Amino acid sequence: MKVSTLILPVMASSVLVAAAPAPLVESNKLRRTILRSNLKARALELNGIAMRNNGTRAWGTKGHWDTLDWIESHIPKDYYNVERQFFDISRTVYDEVSVSISGTFETDVNGFTGGPNGTVTAPLVAVPNFGCEAGDYSAAVSGKIALVHRGNCNFGLKNALATTAGAAGLIVWNNDVVGLQPTLGTPDAYNVTEFVVAAFITKAGGEALTTKLGNGAKLDATIKSLFHYDVETTANIIATTKNGNQNAIITSGAHTDSVRAGPGINDNGSGTIAQIEVAKALTKFSVNNAIRFCWWSAEEDGLLGSEYYTSHLPEEEAAKIVMNLNFDMLASPNYVYSIYDGDGSSFTSPFASNGSGQIEQTFIEFFGKDGKASVPTRFDGRSDYDGFLQVGIPAGGVFMGAEGIKTAEEAKLFGGQAGKSYDHCYHQACDDEKNLDYGAFVTGAKSIADAVAKYGTSIAGFPFPRPAAKLAKRRLRSEAMVPNPKKGKHGGCSQTQES
Ligand SMILES: *[C@@H]1O[C@H](CO)[C@@H](O)[C@H](O)[C@H]1NC(C)=O
Ligand SMILES: *[C@@H]1O[C@H](CO)[C@@H](O)[C@H](O)[C@H]1NC(C)=O
Ligand SMILES: *[C@@H]1O[C@H](CO)[C@@H](O)[C@H](O)[C@H]1NC(C)=O
Ligand SMILES: *[C@@H]1O[C@H](CO)[C@@H](O)[C@H](O)[C@H]1NC(C)=O
Ligand SMILES: *[C@@H]1O[C@H](CO)[C@@H](O)[C@H](O)[C@H]1NC(C)=O
Numbered sequence: 001m002k003v004s005t006l007i008l009p010v011m012a013s014s015v016l017v018a019a020a021p022a023p024l025v026e027s028n029k030l031r032r033t034i035l036r037s038n039l040k041a042r043a044l045e046l047n048g049i050a051m052r053n054n055g056t057r058a059w060g061t062k063g064h065w066d067t068l069d070w071i072e073s074h075i076p077k078d079y080y081n082v083e084r085q086f087f088d089i090s091r092t093v094y095d096e097v098s099v100s101i102s103g104t105f106e107t108d109v110n111g112f113t114g115g116p117n118g119t120v121t122a123p124l125v126a127v128p129n130f131g132c133e134a135g136d137y138s139a140a141v142s143g144k145i146a147l148v149h150r151g152n153c154n155f156g157l158k159n160a161l162a163t164t165a166g167a168a169g170l171i172v173w174n175n176d177v178v179g180l181q182p183t184l185g186t187p188d189a190y191n192v193t194e195f196v197v198a199a200f201i202t203k204a205g206g207e208a209l210t211t212k213l214g215n216g217a218k219l220d221a222t223i224k225s226l227f228h229y230d231v232e233t234t235a236n237i238i239a240t241t242k243n244g245n246q247n248a249i250i251t252s253g254a255h256t257d258s259v260r261a262g263p264g265i266n267d268n269g270s271g272t273i274a275q276i277e278v279a280k281a282l283t284k285f286s287v288n289n290a291i292r293f294c295w296w297s298a299e300e301d302g303l304l305g306s307e308y309y310t311s312h313l314p315e316e317e318a319a320k321i322v323m324n325l326n327f328d329m330l331a332s333p334n335y336v337y338s339i340y341d342g343d344g345s346s347f348t349s350p351f352a353s354n355g356s357g358q359i360e361q362t363f364i365e366f367f368g369k370d371g372k373a374s375v376p377t378r379f380d381g382r383s384d385y386d387g388f389l390q391v392g393i394p395a396g397g398v399f400m401g402a403e404g405i406k407t408a409e410e411a412k413l414f415g416g417q418a419g420k421s422y423d424h425c426y427h428q429a430c431d432d433e434k435n436l437d438y439g440a441f442v443t444g445a446k447s448i449a450d451a452v453a454k455y456g457t458s459i460a461g462f463p464f465p466r467p468a469a470k471l472a473k474r475r476l477r478s479e480a481m482v483p484n485p486k487k488g489k490h491g492g493c494s495q496t497q498e499s
Contacts, residue, residue: 173206
């Protein structure tokens with residue numbers, strides 16, 4: 001008797017819950033639940049994580065693992081299937097990089113990222129011109145170390161031509177007094193199976209050696225380029241709604257890591273935070289199409305987290321993803337509302353497509369609804385949407401500006417200061433919770449809510465399912481992801497393949 005009285009109310013309440021299913025999501029209702037006060041609270045929490053961890057949330061640090069725990073603590077587990085996807089990143093750590101010429105060590109020697117590990121000793125020969133033509137490498141190069149001037153072509157081509165000519169090693173000398181961290185790229189891009197051991201020396205060093213060789217000196221060179229890999233583990237967080245069609249998934253991504261130099265609250269804590277708030281708000285509604293929020297790791301080292309995800313996605317799983325939305329830097333203090341140019345109407349892009357164009361249109365309409373301006377930004381694959389484009393999944397998103405300078409026209413459209421960068425704290429210690437424009441931040445978070453509500457309700461007219469042929473393009477990378485200096489908007493600054 002006692003037992004049944006206890007059971008009855010429970011049954012009654014569960015019937016009540018079933019009788020009132022969550023309403024289908026609507027953009028205006030979802031947007032209304034995005035509050036500035038919550039965004040601000042999350043920014044303070046995230047900043048606190050950085051401050052307790054030496055001011056950084058870079059991947060591999062405790063600050064980053066704490067960030068992942070914090071994100072997971074905010075995702076309602078009854079509404080989402082939450083997965084932590086672990087992966088390894090291998091970092092090249094140089095043990096010794098040196099060049100000695102007949103016993104005298106060159107100063108300021110750099111190794112080539114992507115070059116082979118090893119030591120080689122052989123006579124030194126100067127290669128004429130810039131060593132960009134097969135004809136520059138005479139038979140005399142065979143078995144010797146080639147000394148080549150920087151300039152006119154990629155380092156990889158110089159190395160491949162030296163390799164093909166039978167050289168034992170390569171020394172490239174700078175054509176500028178400013179140093180750099182050179183990188184070779186991959187040998188197969190130059191039709192060779194391997195590169196020879198190589199090192200990069202200064203302009204002064206190269207000029208002195210060229211003069212000596214020109215005067216008939218006989219010199220022996222030793223190149224040491226010795227390194228090992230440090231493998232470190234990191235993780236992405238993937239949270240998929242339990243409701244909605246699991247064969248038509250909208251992914252939305254932001255990256256969770258900061259640079260080592262700062263707390264990364266705008267870059268890209270703002271995208272991370274905005275996604276948390278939209279993910280929480282969505283739980284009051286149901287969706288027709290599943291929504292998958294992704295928090296990527298290791299963006300700052302070349303989009304590694306998102307590329308790990310897409311390159312390990314089985315084809316049948318990739319086929320279920322309708323589109324990828326990408327949100328980062330959503331609260332730049334001197335912001336512009338810029339939208340990836342998915343249809344290629346403003347910037348040429350190999351990735352422009354009808355699907356990406358439709359996503360762009362969705363965001364243009366979102367800003368337009370409130371009478372806000374927006375501008376197109378390059379759709380060049382330099383953020384976490386790249387891996388999706390590579391497997392044929394359309395993409396789009398919003399970006400509010402990094403180190404670029406606001407133009408006078410942009411200041412007319414958005415206010416703020418012309419001639420100043422969009423985010424003067426970009427990649428610095430001052431990128432903390434005080435760096436954000438909270439008005440822009442609320443708008444950015446609402447742009448996520450709008451796209452999630454729209455596509456979570458319907459993908460009518462969107463090119464989906466895609467023709468199977470599109471999926472064949474996926475690239476698989478090795479198990480441990482190697483930082484790729486050509487990827488990511490930052491990589492380009494200090495490392496270069498160009499000479
Ligand atoms: C902060 O940096 C110091 C010195 O590099 C290091 O010993 C310590 O473990 C770091 N603390 C955290 C929480 O990362
Ligand atoms: C590599 O070989 C391909 C096919 O033969 C050719 O098209 C390409 O130009 C070559 N690349 C280089 C850098 O030699
Ligand atoms: C590079 O060579 C050194 C010396 O032979 C060796 O100790 C080291 O393990 C090698 N590194 C890699 C990545 O193979
Ligand atoms: C953050 O994301 C935006 C847009 O994806 C990107 O352009 C920006 O450079 C990112 N910042 C960093 C440091 O990753
Ligand atoms: C994309 O294709 C659909 C269907 O073919 C078409 O109706 C629509 O206008 C196209 N959209 C764009 C932006 O090109």
